[in-house]
Amino acid sequence: MANKILVGPLLGLESESLYTFCLLTDRSVSSVKVMTDAGELVANAVGDTPRGKFWRAEGSFAAKPLYQKITYQVKLDNEIAADGQARDAWTFYVPGQNEKPLLAYASCNGFSTFDLRNKTDDPYRLWREMAQSHARIPYSLLLMGGDQLYADSVWNDVTTLKKWGELSRKRKVAQAASKEMLGQLERFYERIYRERWADPDMSLMLASVPSVMMWDDHDIFDGWGSYPKDLHECDVYQAIFGVARRYFELFQMRTKANHSLLNPSAEHYGFAFTFRGYHILALDNRAERTLTQVMSEQQWSDINTYLSKTVQGGDLLVLSAVPVIYRDFSFTESVFDTTPWSEELTDDLKDHWRAKEHQGERARLIMRLLDNTKARQQHGKYRTLLLSGDVHLGCLGVINDNRAGANVKIHQVVSSGIVHPAPSRIAWIGIMAVTNDDDEFLNEEHTIRISMLKPFSSDKYIRSRNYVSLKEGTDEKLWVNWLCEQKDHPAYPLES
Structure with a gap:
């Protein structure tokens, strides 16, 4: 053949x-x-x-x-x-x-460093286990929430970029992307899609279960959109983004002909569609991201228009690559903002929804989703669930809205990563030492509370590679199951 x-x-x-x-x-x-x-x-x-x-x-x-x-x-x-x-x-x-479909959600499909890859036994184990599970009870849809690729090696593999990286900051910002660099970038992104998606089990799943994908920073390079303005807007950074964007549009979005795009003529790739009683909405938190915004006003307008049409029927699943509900890094951020090292840590701290520059936009998103949830619940017992990744851990959060005696909830499930390992024990101890997961209140009356929850049969944070299955049970609860490498079997039922 x-x-x-x-x-x-x-x-x-x-x-x-x-x-x-x-x-x-x-x-x-x-x-x-x-x-x-x-x-x-x-x-x-x-x-x-x-x-x-x-x-x-x-x-x-x-x-x-x-x-x-x-x-x-x-x-x-x-x-x-x-x-x-x-x-x-x-x-x-x-x-x-009338069948309740079985859905899967995964993120962080790769390694941030070659060293990490070399130290990981059986890198694609969970893809194999997903394929085995699919053979027994088939999945109807695979949702992928970001970092499908891990393109960070662009800085070493592209020789013109490696040389560019040796220049002073002033010369970097001034230099234009050469034709040679653009050609090397084209070959790089094509090659890594061919190599990284070639695993037998992963390629079988991508051919056998319909998938929808939204990108995150590693599909471009680590921290995209969270760098200082002069670097973000310089010709070389924009050249990398332009090529990465073209390959994302082909391989992950399946071109601008995608019928689910909220606005095919816009710069963002936010999309939405309905499937078997679910409204599925993906937020593009990368295409237009800067230090001062996560989503453009155009994307906000498109999202609001869509949400205004989904006030009746169905659960709402919202893909947000970076968790909306997560540990608070604000103390650490404030310390580094006053030190010479702040620039080096920009992509780690400024990339979170809770970074100080994004807190207002985060509140806007939460309030808009709460309003939509309340409107839909006037027509039935419907849920809103945020699906996130990025942090290389599994976890569960909730937003409780008790304004005016109401009882509106939005849950968030984090599944991360299906290939990328979790932080080491020492690294996780360090993260916990400089962050907290205290309850957060979004309004003065303390009637909107944001909390981290503990899944059943699990620690609060699942420090193991994982992916998630979602299915409504005969008890009318939406059952979330984290499929992990570890012996625990975390699960949580979301009530309507």
Whole structure:
């Protein structure tokens, strides 16, 4: 079988019934077709990379009374093609009309350093366990909340950037990105998508479960959007961002043709759609991030417009890559703001929602989601759940709103990371020493309280690699289960 798929297939979902099939092929390929049980889908070439062409096909698979298992194959120039594991057929699960779907959520799919990677036994263990679990009880949707790639090696692998890094700050800011640098960046991002997504179990899951993805900083490089203004806006930083953005748009967003985008003409990639009773909203906290904002006014307007239309029916799942509810770093931040080392720690401290520059915007997000939750609960018992990653730990938080005697709650589940290891015991002791998780009050009357909770069968913080499954049980609770490497089996039921 001569024809090989370079990356993919990547199965996606953009509405209740619209599935997408994307893949990267060699540049010599002139036609791609996806052969499904329901018929043939013709793919369009929607992007080029140094070595290949990126293709996208769409197909509608409406829910039926009973579940469906759809098998598909890919033809390149009318010949059946295989992926890097010599697989030439894949099957995905479409839940029945009244079925409560099983969802998965994961983040932090890689390593921040090569040293960490070398010290990690069985890096893709949880992807293998997810694939084994999927074979027994299939997932209907995989939500991925950021850091799908880990591109931090860009500073060493791209030779022109390595030389640029040796310049003085003044010369760095003044220097333009050369044509040679842009070419090297193109080859770098293409290569790491090909390499990092090639694991047998991960690639099987991405071909067999529809996924939706929102990026975080490591999909660009560590701390993007939280650097000083002169660096953030300099030509080289913007060049890196531009190339990383193009590859994110292809491989993760599956192009600007994505039907779930809140505003295809905007600079941000916020998206939303409904699926089997869930409203799924992803916040883009990177495309327009600076030291003084997380999301632009345009994105805020698009989010508010969407939320105003979702006041009836369904649970709301909100993807926010960085946790909205987490430990308080404000004391540490205030100390470093007065020292010469503040710049070096910008991406670690300023990247959090609770950084002082972002606290007002965080409060705005919380209040908007509380208002939406209250409006939806006038029509039934519906939940709001924030899904986050980033911190390399699993944990659980809650916002309690008791204004005017109301009882409105928003929970947050953090799952992180499916590949990236948790902090070492010593590192975690250090984090706890300079932070706190005391209850926080968002208003003067202390009627909006934000707290960290302890999952069942677990410590408060799950210091182990993990991913999460979500499913509504027969008890009408939304059960959150952290699937971990460790012996514990953390779980928590979210009541409506």
